[in-house]
Amino acid sequence: MFLRFAAAIGLMTAIGLMAIAIEKQNLSVKRAISLQYYQMDVLREQRCRLVYQTQQLAAPHRLFQEREQTNSMLDNATRPRNERR
Amino acid sequence: MRKIRNFVAKARYGVQRFLRLMLRRWVVVPEPERTRWAFPKFQSGEETSGAVWRQQAWRPVRSVQRERLIHFVLGLSAVVIVARLVHIQIFCGEEFSARALRQQVSEEPVLARPGDLFDRHGRLLATTILVPSLFVCPARIDNIPVVSQQLATVLKLDAETLQQRLERNSGKQFLWVKRRLTDEELVAVQKLHLPGKIVGFRREFQRLYPQGSLACHVLGIRNIDGIGQGGVEESLQGILNGRDGVRKFVRDARGYVLNVLDEVTQPPVDGSSVVLTIDALLQFHVERQLDLLMQKHRALGACAIVIDPRRGEVLALANRPAFDPNQPELAAADAWKNMAISSVFEPGSTFKPMVVAWAVDRGVIARDATYDCEQGAYRMGRRMLHDHHPYGELSVTDVLVKSSNIGMAKIGEQLGNAKLFELTTDFGFGRRTGIELPGELSGLLRPLEKWNSYSTGSIPMGQELAATPLQMIAAHAALANQGVRISPHLVLSIRNEEPLARKSVVTRIIGQEAANWVMQGPLLEAVARGTGQQAQQSGLEIFGKTGTAQKLSTEGSGYSATRHFSSFIGGANASNPQLIVLVSVDEPQGADQYGGSVAAPYVAAILKQGMAIVGHDPEHARAERMRE
Numbered sequence: 047m048f049l050r051f052a053a054a055i056g057l058m059t060a061i062g063l064m065a066i067a068i069e070k071q072n073l074s075v076k077r078a079i080s081l082q083y084y085q086m087d088v089l090r091e092q093r094c095r096l097v098y099q100t101q102q103l104a105a106p107h108r109l110f111q112e113r114e115q116t117n118s119m120l121d122n123a124t125r126p127r128n129e130r131r
Numbered sequence: 132m133r134k135i136r137n138f139v140a141k142a143r144y145g146v147q148r149f150l151r152l153m154l155r156r157w158v159v160v161p162e163p164e165r166t167r168w169a170f171p172k173f174q175s176g177e178e179t180s181g182a183v184w185r186q187q188a189w190r191p192v193r194s195v196q197r198e199r200l201i202h203f204v205l206g207l208s209a210v211v212i213v214a215r216l217v218h219i220q221i222f223c224g225e226e227f228s229a230r231a232l233r234q235q236v237s238e239e240p241v242l243a244r245p246g247d248l249f250d251r252h253g254r255l256l257a258t259t260i261l262v263p264s265l266f267v268c269p270a271r272i273d274n275i276p277v278v279s280q281q282l283a284t285v286l287k288l289d290a291e292t293l294q295q296r297l298e299r300n301s302g303k304q305f306l307w308v309k310r311r312l313t314d315e316e317l318v319a320v321q322k323l324h325l326p327g328k329i330v331g332f333r334r335e336f337q338r339l340y341p342q343g344s345l346a347c348h349v350l351g352i353r354n355i356d357g358i359g360q361g362g363v364e365e366s367l368q369g370i371l372n373g374r375d376g377v378r379k380f381v382r383d384a385r386g387y388v389l390n391v392l393d394e395v396t397q398p399p400v401d402g403s404s405v406v407l408t409i410d411a412l413l414q415f416h417v418e419r420q421l422d423l424l425m426q427k428h429r430a431l432g433a434c435a436i437v438i439d440p441r442r443g444e445v446l447a448l449a450n451r452p453a454f455d456p457n458q459p460e461l462a463a464a465d466a467w468k469n470m471a472i473s474s475v476f477e478p479g480s481t482f483k484p485m486v487v488a489w490a491v492d493r494g495v496i497a498r499d500a501t502y503d504c505e506q507g508a509y510r511m512g513r514r515m516l517h518d519h520h521p522y523g524e525l526s527v528t529d530v531l532v533k534s535s536n537i538g539m540a541k542i543g544e545q546l547g548n549a550k551l552f553e554l555t556t557d558f559g560f561g562r563r564t565g566i567e568l569p570g571e572l573s574g575l576l577r578p579l580e581k582w583n584s585y586s587t588g589s590i591p592m593g594q595e596l597a598a599t600p601l602q603m604i605a606a607h608a609a610l611a612n613q614g615v616r617i618s619p620h621l622v623l624s625i626r627n628e629e630p631l632a633r634k635s636v637v638t639r640i641i642g643q644e645a646a647n648w649v650m651q652g653p654l655l656e657a658v659a660r661g662t663g664q665q666a667q668q669s670g671l672e673i674f675g676k677t678g679t680a681q682k683l684s685t686e687g688s689g690y691s692a693t694r695h696f697s698s699f700i701g702g703a704n705a706s707n708p709q710l711i712v713l714v715s716v717d718e719p720q721g722a723d724q725y726g727g728s729v730a731a732p733y734v735a736a737i738l739k740q741g742m743a744i745v746g747h748d749p750e751h752a753r754a755e756r757m758r759e
Contacts, residue, residue, distance in 0.1 A: 094259065105342045105345070106345070107343060110415070
């Protein structure tokens, strides 16, 4: 009688412990997935900012402005000295 | 009275008995004292006053009776409890469940990221980033003047105004202080170390335009709440916005999050990115030319449109004055107007090629016909028509090359009002082109019943009707596309979706032969030796037509002698048109206000740049090969 009772208690305890372990694993997996989602959001945001910056730096008006400035500097440098006065 | 007394005595007795029974059951009492109480028994007709009851109340009874009584009472209690449970669970269950859910579960929207906008080569035109916005809880601020002073200093706000706002909303739990903070402002606020119970940050999307003011009228803006205003931001909002998601939390009594309910959370669906037909590089050149034009002619406004006539794709669309969509608060009031689609003007001489092409195609006039232009003055009914220069006999080609009003009026007389109306509607005047931009006007075209003999002379000259610049270039694009009109459009494709179903309307208006003749004959001649000579460009076969329409007088009726709307619509190359360009200038200043002087040189410059870009465009090259 006692043995049966002890076995039943033991079985129930074992099932309970297994359930706790599975639940813990489940929670840790959930946490890992949440973290991955968060990291993905952060990376996506960083990507957006970087793309924005590169496009801003490579915008036609900026490139042309720089090219024209360079051209005018070169013109000034190649012009004869007396003309520059 | 006696009955009441008896009832009271019975009730009191009953209560006493019940309490004693209960007491006895749980307190250990010696055996002889345990089972002794029961209801007194009375014979019928016996006196049952309160006194008698009191005397007989302590009569001992047997334990069996007592047990039955207890069973009965407990059973009754159980029945009452079960009935109440059934009532709560079954009849009120849903209501209580909903109430509990409301208390425990809270929702939070998960914002969907709006889609980006790209030009035809993948250059980014608009994107979205997450930025923090600062809010406070005014009800929890103890010292409003100090907090408002601190925040105003770091955020560069007016301290007094902020303090007034906080005091006015002192009972509220939430108040925006400043939205869309910069990184520097965020760091500065964090350095204040204000308690978390009074200030907080919420992340919001901010729309950014990396190309600055480039194509601002095509793109439009998004307001502080992310709602599109103007441009494709407004018209394509449904595609760009996506669908917000919902995240559900289980909270405890103090509001702390216990769990995120994955199974009921609705994920956000991000907006789709849209690829426009715009070519950012060509758009940049067009805008530079418009800036030069505005600088030189000090006009009220100007607009330029570049279209690929073979596909109806708008490659560039620009207006002046313009604004920077990154700083919409700095825009002038007149900068918001998209003149290309929401300003209507009499087209003037730029309307003439359509009349001639349609009349030739329908066989109303012959290509080699000639017209006597009456040396510059012609009476048409009660009306006297004039040309800018006196001409005698002119061929149809020369009527267009010299832009003779008298010659066109005579062609109008041959056509008659009904046919003039038909050709006008055929070329799409009086109705919207259907471009994907909000606020497009349909122009002004009176119904045929309201036309009179005056109209017969006016319509062929491009008067008595009004059109948007986009309608005008769409009509010329039909001529350049061998008589087939393709409605202009701005959307090339939508990313992450199935191929876009083309919404452009394709209509044949006139035959290929008549269209080609007009392009390669009169319109090419108009640039070579006519009114559009300033549009000549070496290496390009530019064709086009000038237009100088008088604006209506602001003082009384009639036309103004000093205020003009000058245009030039041209394309290249005449043998195989790849680009059509329109430049329209509203009220240019200076002595020479003709379209041939004001607009034509800029069309030529745009065509030169445009043909160089199109020539290097692999997509165009592929289309060309397929065409050949």
